[in-house]
Amino acid sequence: MAISTDSGYVLVTGGTGFIGSHTVLVLITQGFRVVVVDNLSNSCEEPLRRIEKLAGLSEPVPFHKVDLGDRDALRDVFRRYPIASVVHFAALKAVGESVQKPLAYYRNNVAGTLNLMDVMTEFAVRNIVFSSSATVYEAVYEGHPLRETNPLGCTSPYGRTKLYMENIIKDAVDAEAGWNAIMLRYFNPTGAHESGTMGEDPQQIPNNLMPYVSQVAIGKLESVHVFGTDYNTRDGTGVRDYIHVMDLAEAHVIALRRLAENNGYEIFNLGSGTGQTVLEMIHAMSEACGRVIPYTLDPRRPGDIDTILCDPQKATEVLGFTVRRDLKQMCADLWRWQQSNPNGYSS
Ligand code: NAD
Numbered sequence: 001m002a003i004s005t006d007s008g009y010v011l012v013t014g015g016t017g018f019i020g021s022h023t024v025l026v027l028i029t030q031g032f033r034v035v036v037v038d039n040l041s042n043s044c045e046e047p048l049r050r051i052e053k054l055a056g057l058s059e060p061v062p063f064h065k066v067d068l069g070d071r072d073a074l075r076d077v078f079r080r081y082p083i084a085s086v087v088h089f090a091a092l093k094a095v096g097e098s099v100q101k102p103l104a105y106y107r108n109n110v111a112g113t114l115n116l117m118d119v120m121t122e123f124a125v126r127n128i129v130f131s132s133s134a135t136v137y138e139a140v141y142e143g144h145p146l147r148e149t150n151p152l153g154c155t156s157p158y159g160r161t162k163l164y165m166e167n168i169i170k171d172a173v174d175a176e177a178g179w180n181a182i183m184l185r186y187f188n189p190t191g192a193h194e195s196g197t198m199g200e201d202p203q204q205i206p207n208n209l210m211p212y213v214s215q216v217a218i219g220k221l222e223s224v225h226v227f228g229t230d231y232n233t234r235d236g237t238g239v240r241d242y243i244h245v246m247d248l249a250e251a252h253v254i255a256l257r258r259l260a261e262n263n264g265y266e267i268f269n270l271g272s273g274t275g276q277t278v279l280e281m282i283h284a285m286s287e288a289c290g291r292v293i294p295y296t297l298d299p300r301r302p303g304d305i306d307t308i309l310c311d312p313q314k315a316t317e318v319l320g321f322t323v324r325r326d327l328k329q330m331c332a333d334l335w336r337w338q339q340s341n342p343n344g345y346s347s
């Protein structure tokens with residue numbers, strides 16, 4: 001079925017989470033009809049209220065508290081709405097936790113995706129955009145940014161769930177005509193909506209660099225731990241490719257429109273193509289918030305590598321996607337969100 005703003009609903013799984021909620025906002029502002037499912041295991045409903053305000057909606061965003069493990073509840077949602085396509089964010093995503101609880105990660109992420117694909121098949125919905133990750137690439141840096149054709153290989157159960165889910169979707173596309181699927185491999189998402197009313201709301205002490213830095217900036221945490229100062233990079237700290245969450249959200253809508261062209265199975269990296277070190281990120285955030293962010297120099301974090309950079313050429317050439325927001329804006333927006341919502345959505 002062609003994807004357009006009037007062709008049916010877009011089901012967004014994990015749509016109350018960080019990237020999902022920003023994508024729901026962009027979808028709605030671009031005229032798509034959206035229905036959100038989420039089990040609220042790592043989020044709350046408040047982002048939907050913020051979306052309604054920002055988009056000037058007079059009605060609530062359709063939302064169903066559904067766990068992807070519950071096939072019947074999922075079926076009910078497909079019965080109630082004429083769904084044309086799915087943007088699938090719902091997953092557990094903490095790398096360290098996945099090492100402690102691998103089975104929970106396989107059950108939630110992989111079995112959840114199988115259920116979703118089954119129900120999509122039952123209801124003849126065969127368009128899916130999937131949240132994948134740069135973590136699926138083999139963790140070595142050979143001096144070149146990563147292309148979609150780079151060798152794959154994961155070092156954590158979380159990463160393997162992403163790779164297995166990609167493969168499950170690929171096999172379904174290969175087995176039956178009519179499926180269209182786009183895998184989006186994100187690099188390091190950060191930032192927040194420019195209004196400062198939506199952003200990332202970690203439920204625990206953040207694992208990722210930028211939410212940690214912003215919680216130090218607001219005084220909730222004492223000091224940033226810089227993991228490793230002896231990497232082969234310009235200042236010895238790790239280099240990553242950070243991408244603004246609103247750029248990422250816009251890329252999903254571009255991908256969704258592309259599904260209508262019936263290209264089967266495609267993979268795109270989403271990053272900027274430029275890298276920043278940990279110290280550069282801390283300094284950029286210090287500038288954005290106008291205060292010195294304290295940090296300590298600590299040993300390497302196990303499993304980390306020097307540099308992970310995106311080659312964004314395919315997304316630019318095929319999707320026409322390039323990032324529009326720079327590091328300064330990422331930090332300014334992140335700080336605006338953190339400052340006006342010191343305790344996230346429960347502020
Ligand atoms: P998030 O935790 O904020 O959002 C995920 C949402 O999915 C949450 O609201 C959670 O409650 C929901 N969820 C989890 N399991 C579910 C289930 N079984 N049924 C229904 N809902 C469920 O995470 P995010 O940062 O917005 O990430 C979104 C997606 O992007 C994830 O698939 C993640 O693996 C992927 N990704 C994230 C990053 C990142 O750094 N944030 C990088 C690459 C890929």
Ligand code: WQD
Nearest residue numbers: 095133135207208209210212225226227238240278301304
């Ligand atoms: C970035 C840099 C750290 C925290 C992870 C996942 C990946 C993907 C994105 C989902 C590294 C350093 C970090 C801190 C630090 N997620 N750092 N102090 O490791 O590139 O990727 O998130 O798919 O799968 O692995 O991101 O933000 O954790 O780290 O010095 O407190 O910051 O060593 O160099 P990473 P990150």
